[in-house]
Amino acid sequence: MAIASExxxxxxxxxSGWRRTKNQIATVGMWIAFVVMLVPLGFVLVTVxxxxxxxxxxxxxxxxxxxxxxxxxxxxxxxxxVIGTLEITGFAALMAIPxxxxxxxxxxxxxxxxxxxxxxxxxxxxxxGVPSIIMGLFIYTIWVxxxxxxxxxxxxxxxxxxxxxxxxxxxxxxxxxxxxLREASYALGATKARVxxxxxxxxxxxxIVSGALLAVARAAGETAPLIFTILTTQxxxxxxxxxxxTALSTLIFQNATQPYTGAQARAWGSxxxxxxxxxxxxxxxxxxxxxxxxxxx
Amino acid sequence: MSIAxxxxxxxxxxxxxxxxxxxxxxxxxxxxxALASGLLVLIILVLIAVSMTQxxxxxxxxxxxxxxxxxxxxxxxxxxxxxxxxxGTLITAAIAIIIAFPVSIGIxxxxxxxxxxxxxxxxxxxxDLLAVVPSVVWGLWGILVLAPWLQGIYQSIASGLTxxxxxxxxFGGTGISGxxxxxxxxxxxxxxxPIVTSLSREVIATVPAxDREGAYALGATRWEMxxxxxxxxxxxxxxxxxxxxxGRAMGETIAAALVIGSSPTITTHLFSTGYSMxxxxxxxxxxxxxxxxxxxxxxxxxxxxxxxxxxxxxxxxIVDRSVRRTQGA
Amino acid sequence: xxxxxQQVTAKxxxxxxxxxxxxxxxxxxxxFDAKNLSIYYGSFRAVTDVSLSIYQNEITxxxxxxxxxxxxxxxxxxxxxxxxxxxxxxxxxxxxxxxLYHKDVSPTAVRRRIGMVFQKPNPFPKSIYENVAYxxxxxxxxxxGHLDEIVERSLRQAALWDEVKDRLNKSGLGLSGGQAQxxxxxxxxxxxxxxxxxxxxxxxxxxxxxxxxxxxxxxIKSQYTIVIVTHNMQQAxxxxxxxxxxxxxxxxxxxxxxxxxxxxxxxxxxxxxFEDPHDSRTQAYVTGRxx
Numbered sequence: 001m002a003i004a005s006e007x008x009x010x011x012x013x014x015x016s017g018w019r020r021t022k023n024q025i026a027t028v029g030m031w032i033a034f035v036v037m038l039v040p041l042g043f044v045l046v047t048v049x050x051x052x053x054x055x056x057x058x059x060x061x062x063x064x065x066x067x068x069x070x071x072x073x074x075x076x077x078x079x080x081x082v083i084g085t086l087e088i089t090g091f092a093a094l095m096a097i098p099x100x101x102x103x104x105x106x107x108x109x110x111x112x113x114x115x116x117x118x119x120x121x122x123x124x125x126x127x128x129g130v131p132s133i134i135m136g137l138f139i140y141t142i143w144v145x146x147x148x149x150x151x152x153x154x155x156x157x158x159x160x161x162x163x164x165x166x167x168x169x170x171x172x173x174x175x176x177x178x179x180x181l182r183e184a185s186y187a188l189g190a191t192k193a194r195v196x197x198x199x200x201x202x203x204x205x206x207x208i209v210s211g212a213l214l215a216v217a218r219a220a221g222e223t224a225p226l227i228f229t230i231l232t233t234q235x236x237x238x239x240x241x242x243x244x245x246t247a248l249s250t251l252i253f254q255n256a257t258q259p260y261t262g263a264q265a266r267a268w269g270s271x272x273x274x275x276x277x278x279x280x281x282x283x284x285x286x287x288x289x290x291x292x293x294x295x296x297x
Numbered sequence: 298m299s300i301a302x303x304x305x306x307x308x309x310x311x312x313x314x315x316x317x318x319x320x321x322x323x324x325x326x327x328x329x330x331a332l333a334s335g336l337l338v339l340i341i342l343v344l345i346a347v348s349m350t351q352x353x354x355x356x357x358x359x360x361x362x363x364x365x366x367x368x369x370x371x372x373x374x375x376x377x378x379x380x381x382x383x384x385g386t387l388i389t390a391a392i393a394i395i396i397a398f399p400v401s402i403g404i405x406x407x408x409x410x411x412x413x414x415x416x417x418x419x420x421x422x423x424x425d426l427l428a429v430v431p432s433v434v435w436g437l438w439g440i441l442v443l444a445p446w447l448q449g450i451y452q453s454i455a456s457g458l459t460x461x462x463x464x465x466x467x468f469g470g471t472g473i474s475g476x477x478x479x480x481x482x483x484x485x486x487x488x489x490x491p492i493v494t495s496l497s498r499e500v501i502a503t504v505p506a507x508d509r510e511g512a513y514a515l516g517a518t519r520w521e522m523x524x525x526x527x528x529x530x531x532x533x534x535x536x537x538x539x540x541x542x543x544g545r546a547m548g549e550t551i552a553a554a555l556v557i558g559s560s561p562t563i564t565t566h567l568f569s570t571g572y573s574m575x576x577x578x579x580x581x582x583x584x585x586x587x588x589x590x591x592x593x594x595x596x597x598x599x600x601x602x603x604x605x606x607x608x609x610x611x612x613x614x615i616v617d618r619s620v621r622r623t624q625g626a
Numbered sequence: 627x628x629x630x631x632q633q634v635t636a637k638x639x640x641x642x643x644x645x646x647x648x649x650x651x652x653x654x655x656x657x658f659d660a661k662n663l664s665i666y667y668g669s670f671r672a673v674t675d676v677s678l679s680i681y682q683n684e685i686t687x688x689x690x691x692x693x694x695x696x697x698x699x700x701x702x703x704x705x706x707x708x709x710x711x712x713x714x715x716x717x718x719x720x721x722x723x724x725x726l727y728h729k730d731v732s733p734t735a736v737r738r739r740i741g742m743v744f745q746k747p748n749p750f751p752k753s754i755y756e757n758v759a760y761x762x763x764x765x766x767x768x769x770x771g772h773l774d775e776i777v778e779r780s781l782r783q784a785a786l787w788d789e790v791k792d793r794l795n796k797s798g799l800g801l802s803g804g805q806a807q808x809x810x811x812x813x814x815x816x817x818x819x820x821x822x823x824x825x826x827x828x829x830x831x832x833x834x835x836x837x838x839x840x841x842x843x844x845x846i847k848s849q850y851t852i853v854i855v856t857h858n859m860q861q862a863x864x865x866x867x868x869x870x871x872x873x874x875x876x877x878x879x880x881x882x883x884x885x886x887x888x889x890x891x892x893x894x895x896x897x898x899x900f901e902d903p904h905d906s907r908t909q910a911y912v913t914g915r916x917x
Contacts, residue, residue, distance in 0.1 A: 111335070184750065189765070274433075
């Protein structure tokens with residue numbers, strides 16, 4: 001930071017009185033803002049861990065039957081929901097990540113200054129702000145009404161949610177790859193696709209993977225896209241493509257308003273599981289970013 | 298003019314190679330694939346608008362504009378007025394941004410002006426942590442822990458404010474509930490803080506260092522420097538960030554659905570139960586099997602879509618222009 | 627290159643002396659032949675009416691003050707200007723008799739024969755081995771044994787082998803400036819081009835690294851044709867056989883700017899350009915009065 005310098009006066013002390021106080025108040029205010037943000041975060045984490053930890057057992061996570069709400073928490077488990085979350089989110093990632101990376105490649109490598117590329121870039125950004133409930137309603141109107149509820153429909157909805165996020169983060173990462181690398185590749189006689197696939201994407205890989213993981217973490221926690229697409233089941237449906245399914249997020253949503261302690265305990269346990277999944281993905285994303293060497297030395 | 302290179306006498310005839318080659322199939326198809334993936338964004342957006350509008354036309358045609366925007370919501374008697382929900386959406390979003398704005402700005406300034414670069418990492422991690430907590434977990438905590446606790450607090454505030462002219466219209470009233478507009482606004486504020494913070498940081502970071510140094514060189518305190526050098530530059534961009542937060546708050550569904558109280562009332566009493574567009578869609582969709590009920594819910598989805606698109610478009614345009622202006626100058 | 631691993635062109639063996647260009651100026655020995663070449667970026671004419679010929683197995687230097695089109699002309703020789711959307715070429719450039727800008731010519735094929743080394747070393751963020759193997763790989767060469775051979779040969783040619791032979795798997799980014807540039811040269815040589823274009827290859831390097839690269843140029847001259855853009859007149863006298871002096875149009879002042887049109891002022895044997903320049907502008911530049 002630059003140093004404050006006094007003009008030709010003898011007094012070199014800090015500005016006195018009101019100016020100084022204002023400055024201090026401002027600084028304190030900023031720190032208070034940070035603390036204010038910490039409070040709910042701490043609160044929620046402590047509560048979830050506190051109430052959820054007691055519910056988590058191996059049986060809780062893997063038992064293939066979600067019992068009816070009145071039963072206490074040590075009956076059955078939420079296995080179907082865990083599997084549902086993993087399967088549905090996994091399939092959504094399988095669709096959205098390749099398409100998203102390719103979309104980002106189009107905008108940065110092929111789009112140049114074309115109007116179409118700028119429009120796509122702009123609307124991809126706008127699309128990241130579309131509420132997730134809209135994605136759920138959308139897939140409901142366009143798929144579920146014709147083909148019924150299924151884990152697949154849920155995956156479509158989550159995929160629509162993830163697509164613009166992956167596109168934007170890929171685009172930002174590709175932008176950072178210096179042009180000199182592309183030039184070197186062209187000069188060796190590579191075609192544009194080759195340049196992109198063999199030099200540019202590998203150079204940006206760390207950032208792209210990290211961005212994709214964060215998108216997956218976001219999707220895993222989403223509820224609204226799923227309530228219109230997967231309905232809910234109490235028992236395991238491992239067939240992604242037909243029949244209603246369930247997931248941790250929808251389970252929590254259902255159980256949150258139940259008066260039964262068993263149901264609520266299951267909700268807390270599922271919440272802890274869900275947060276753990278999201279945190280793990282986030283931590284892995286950070287590790288990936290840190291581990292991949294930057295390409296500018 | 299021949300395009301083949303002349304064969305050198307030392308080279309065997311077969312390897313005198315032309316410089317031509319048709320553009321390899323792989324190269325072209327990769328480009329097409331990339332383009333198609335990009336277009337998917339536009340296609341999906343258009344499809345969303347078209348298919349959802351289609352499914353909701355029954356509502357608009359049966360209820361007419363007066364029916365759609367009436368305050369009467371009573372599915373059992375075929376009344377599908379959306380006004381209570383529009384009101385609730387706007388109110389909770391307003392509460393959210395009023396609370397989140399100073400907090401987010403404070404944190405952004407903390408990160409850009411106060412904390413040295415190497416210590417800013419932990420703070421950013423905490424913000425990311427905040428962002429990654431799923432909406433439904435916020436809602437769960439909100440309805441089972443926060444709302445009951447707040448109920449008592451609301452009650453004391455309300456009774457303490459009886460008779461006070463302006464404040465009691467907002468914070469007074471009799472139907473006090475922990476699950477209310479205000480609680481929903483509170484939780485939404487927490488949820489939108491990360492994105493408003495990160496976008497504000499983006500904007501504030503584009504303020505040129507020379508401007509900051511200029512203010513310091515004149516003997517300004519940090520706060521004076523912020524007011525004089527940083528704020529004028531980033532004003533517009535921060536407006537954009539706020540708009541973006543607003544849009545987010547409007548669309549945030551599950552947390553709001555759980556803590557808003559689920560009662561379609563229009564009232565200024567923020568501590569009373571209410572409803573919002575995404576909340577009613579989430580909560581009632583299971584019962585809306587056919588006909589106008591479902592069309593009404595999907596129709597509100599359309600309204601929500603349009604509103605958030607407009608807000609996001611404006612927010613992005615404002616932020617982009619502000620960033621361009623500071624950097625271009 | 628074809629999907630085979632044999633050389634496309636044979637290298638001529640030409641008897642060498644060190645004082646004057648030795649390649650006879652015959653049609654057969656012309657590698658490049660530019661006639662009335664003008665290069666535009668959009669409507670801005672960056673270079674006007676350049677005519678010169680580059681001869682086999684020589685080192686030709688482009689010198690001149692900043693902003694007079696030397697690099698632009700260089701990049702025209704391997705169609706790297708194509709990467710700039712608004713770039714347009716007027717006039718003709720022939721490469722061994724073939725028109726380089728004919729509509730059927732594939733830039734990729736051109737670049738496999740005419741390689742380029744850049745001003746700032748730009749190794750890929752891959753291992754040293756993979757950097758050098760990159761070119762042959764994209765030309766279809768996959769056999770490990772063969773690749774090993776090519777990598778070693780290219781690194782030896784670039785005078786880098788001894789320094790890196792024990793750490794071929796380490797990242798190319800970990801090399802010093804001079805080493806990195808030699809790696810880039812090895813990478814270029816690995817595809818066995820006909821011509822090597824060099825755009826101020828030593829300007830980011832210290833004098834010792836510069837000297838090593840100049841030695842390298844002399845060593846590989848017998849197998850390649852080299853065109854080098856350089857700001858350093860001494861370098862031009864040290865390495866080149868022929869020198870082309872560029873400046874800006876007569877009624878403009880030279881200097882770093884992107885609104886001046888470049889022009890070829892004089893082209894001839896290096897000895898002649900520096901000891902007996904014909905044009906007054908050449909004389910002013912080489913004696914240090916301008917530029």
